[in-house]
Amino acid sequence: MSEHKGPRFALLALTTAVLVGALGYYFVSPSVSVASQATDQAKSEHKLESLTELDGKAPTNRKLDIQTWQTAEGSKVLFVEARELPMFDLSLTFAAGSSQDGNTPGIAALTNAMLNEGVAGKDVGTIAEGFDSLGAAFGNGAYRDMAITSLRSLSDADKRTPALNLFAEVVGKPTFPADSLARIKNQMLAGFEIQKQNPGTLASNELFSRLYGNHPYAHPSDGTAQSISAITLDQIKAFHSKTYSAGNAVIAIVGDLSREQAEAMASQVSAALPKGPAVAKIAAPVEPKAGATHIEFPSKQTQLLLAQLGVDRDAPDYPALLLGNKVLGGGGFGTRLMTEVREKRGLTYGVYSNFSPMEARGPFQINLQTRAELSEGTLKLVEGILADYLKNGPTQKELDDAKREFAGSFPLSTASNAAIVGQLGAIGFYDLPLDYLEKLREQSQNLTTEQVKAAMSKHLSADKMVVVTAGPTVPQQPLPPPTDKPSEQPLGVPEH
The missing domain is CATH 3.30.830.10 (Metalloenzyme, LuxS/M16 peptidase-like)
Known part of the structure; x- marks a missing residue:
């Protein structure tokens, strides 16, 4: 599924063909030397000296020991302990994608993009510096079904605790500064102008409109120039309060943590979110006309x-x-x-x-x-x-x-x-x-x-x-016959 991933940042994507929800991003910090040492030690235990060692061997499938529970506020939690490296990954998956936009197309994308623009006493620059100084990485993205926020950090308490504190503030208690809203709107409006020059985007938007009619999947996940321009701060705050609630969240945690530590982290994040239940499931679409x-x-x-x-x-x-x-x-x-x-x-x-x-x-x-x-x-x-x-x-x-x-x-x-x-986020969601x-x-x-x-x-x-x-509408030519060596080679690069 190709979806809107935010107008400004390097955001997470659902990349797996098996499940929507696999998150890919890189962790870079001055503190990764500990992780590098652990990696080197693991590699030194067995070095592959020849590819013939792999002949006849089936690929190794990692079986996941998934533990699951629910927080006091109603968040579903899935946890896998992974001690190989001294770090952890945490993601929150909300039913807060564009299918929840209602009569305000684009509000899901805009709300997600605004999360790390400000919290009490910190602006967007201070938040970014806070994560960077801890060697932590924050990510976010909005899609049709869901919105995602994520944290990657070292698992030592001196790094884990402040990183988690900042993450919980950003996701649970954003201030949505007015100047940031104006800036992000302008960036999204500029993006809409660029889209007008891309026939692939135009065709995709028309396809979803034809395919889904009045269903919540029908409109573009990032809205339109008209709808984005009209969205107010009060609407964003109300959307956040409803869809970023604890009862609407799936918390996935993987890393160098004990069950007790994972439970404490999940409880802290869940308690920081707005209180509220899961949103209703969306209806089934009507079969479109061919x-x-x-x-x-x-x-x-x-x-x-x-x-x-x-x-x-x-x-x-x-x-x-x-x-x-x-x-x-x-x-x-x-x-x-x-x-x-x-x-x-x-x-x-x-x-x-x-x-x-x-x-x-x-x-x-x-x-x-x-x-x-x-x-x-x-x-x-x-x-x-x-x-x-x-x-x-x-x-x-x-x-x-x-x-x-x-x-x-x-x-x-x-x-x-x-x-x-x-994978855990998708399984839970x-x-x-x-x-x-x-x-x-x-x-x-x-x-x-x-x-x-x-x-x-x-x-x-x-x-x-x-x-x-x-x-373009142009006179048509007959197709060349099939052959092992076609006279017309494919164009080297798609035009758009």
Whole structure:
């Protein structure tokens, strides 16, 4: 899912294809020498002298011993003890994304961006200096389903305690300075002007509008120029009080901490948040009407987006859909779409498909750019590839390759504390079972071609696609025939 991550800072992203919520960021401080020593010691225990040592060995999967409880204020907590390095990662996940905007599109993004602009006695510069002086890192981001704040710090009490104190203030008791609001609004308004020059953004916004109609997912997650301009400080304070409440929070903690220390940290953060319950779950979207929309845009290329409603986060068929999509267009080179559209015909730099399961039914999308004069033929080609795949499913070799790729990349989902804390946040936010990741890995490896075909054809239909194109209206040319050496090589870089 591609979402708004704040107009100013380096923010966290939901990067995993398995779960929305995996957080990636770097920790840099003068105090990392302790961590470096621990890393060096771990490396010295066994050095890999030859890649042949890995032959025949399956990738190591880290099994997570997830502990969970609830704070007195109603926050859900998930904790994994990880003693390898003297640091910890903590994230707060709130149902405070743009799906909670209501009649004020963009208020979720604006509120999240304002969190670290001021607390009592400290402005944005003092807050930044406070985290930096402790070797700590603060992060935040707003998406459609959720808003996230995070802290990474050394676990020694002399660093952990002041870092946590500052973090709790920033998230729980921000002052939302008026001058900061004006500045951030201007930055967001400037961003909207830039978006007008990006056909991909224009097409994506139109696609979500067509796909979701009056549903909370329909509007852009960062709002519009008109809606952002009208938002007041009182509205931001009210949104924060409602959606950043303790009962609406999932607290994830991973690191060099005991259960007792993690409980104390969670209690402190939870107590600092506004008091209140979890917000109501959003309603299911209505099935959209299939059809095509074109956005006229001066360009040499045309952006093509095809989509329909997919599945929500806890869909039982998700393992089969995940593997099925890897064969279709979610696995890079070697997928059906890349082979037929790029490698055999040279029509695009890249073509990708993906499911984005969310709290409600997230979208299934196919995304590519192609030369404007070949756009209509390319669209028909992609639609034909999808229809054929839904009818016949993957071959055994394609599925075996997808299984092997997934198994090989799966350990990355728990390879670092930052990755684990993101997984915990998503598991807690979407009310998934604690063994969700392990079950996903096991189920994906036991799938048959018939199960994948059945799941894909159950949830997708070639004649239900919502299509949005953005580019110039130009005379069309016939597509080149497929060949191992296409005469028209793909453009080196997408135009936008």
